[in-house]
Amino acid sequence: MKQTKIASLLAITVLFFVSSCEKWKDQPAQNLGLSNKYCNVPTAINYNVGFPGIEDNSTCIYPSTPFAGNYSFRDSIYNNANELVIGDSIHFTITVRDSCRFSLQNFCSNVNSLKFTANRYYRAEADSIIGAGTQLMCRIQDTLSGRMEYRNTDSSLYLEWAIVSDTATNWHKGRAYKK
Numbered sequence: 001m002k003q004t005k006i007a008s009l010l011a012i013t014v015l016f017f018v019s020s021c022e023k024w025k026d027q028p029a030q031n032l033g034l035s036n037k038y039c040n041v042p043t044a045i046n047y048n049v050g051f052p053g054i055e056d057n058s059t060c061i062y063p064s065t066p067f068a069g070n071y072s073f074r075d076s077i078y079n080n081a082n083e084l085v086i087g088d089s090i091h092f093t094i095t096v097r098d099s100c101r102f103s104l105q106n107f108c109s110n111v112n113s114l115k116f117t118a119n120r121y122y123r124a125e126a127d128s129i130i131g132a133g134t135q136l137m138c139r140i141q142d143t144l145s146g147r148m149e150y151r152n153t154d155s156s157l158y159l160e161w162a163i164v165s166d167t168a169t170n171w172h173k174g175r176a177y178k179k
Contacts, residue, residue: 062099063118073176108138
């Protein structure tokens with residue numbers, strides 16, 4: 001008898017709670033009045049700039065984008081003793097290959113392009129084609145390794161490349177400016 005009373009009391013309690021429950025309804029989204037757009041792609045330079053706001057990935061700036069353009073470069077070539085060997089003016093073009101990679105044309109007359117990979121910190125490294133971190137340069141005997149840094153304030157590039165050839169190692173250093 002005692003078990004029947006406990007079971008009845010339990011059944012009444014469960015019935016009371018079940019009958020008082022109703023299906024959950026989502027509240028309407030709160031309009032925060034945000035109108036600024038932001039990029040939500042983690043590899044982009046401006047990832048989450050402007051958050052919170054409206055996600056719009058068409059506002060993204062990818063690492064290779066700032067490098068693109070035509071440049072005028074005062075090339076300074078140094079030897080192993082860090083002596084200036086020659087200075088020359090060069091005009092070259094950088095074209096975007098994808099979000100992180102770009103090609104540099106017209107640096108050498110007989111090479112189609114030099115290839116680089118950029119990161120979101122405005123730095124680019126020479127892509128590895130031969131060996132560790134080097135690629136062919138102007139002659140078949142030359143290999144290039146090095147980096148470039150883009151400066152957003154004046155749209156310039158700082159280049160620092162090591163060119164290893166069959167006769168010597170030379171360094172190209174200098175700043176290139178967008179035309």
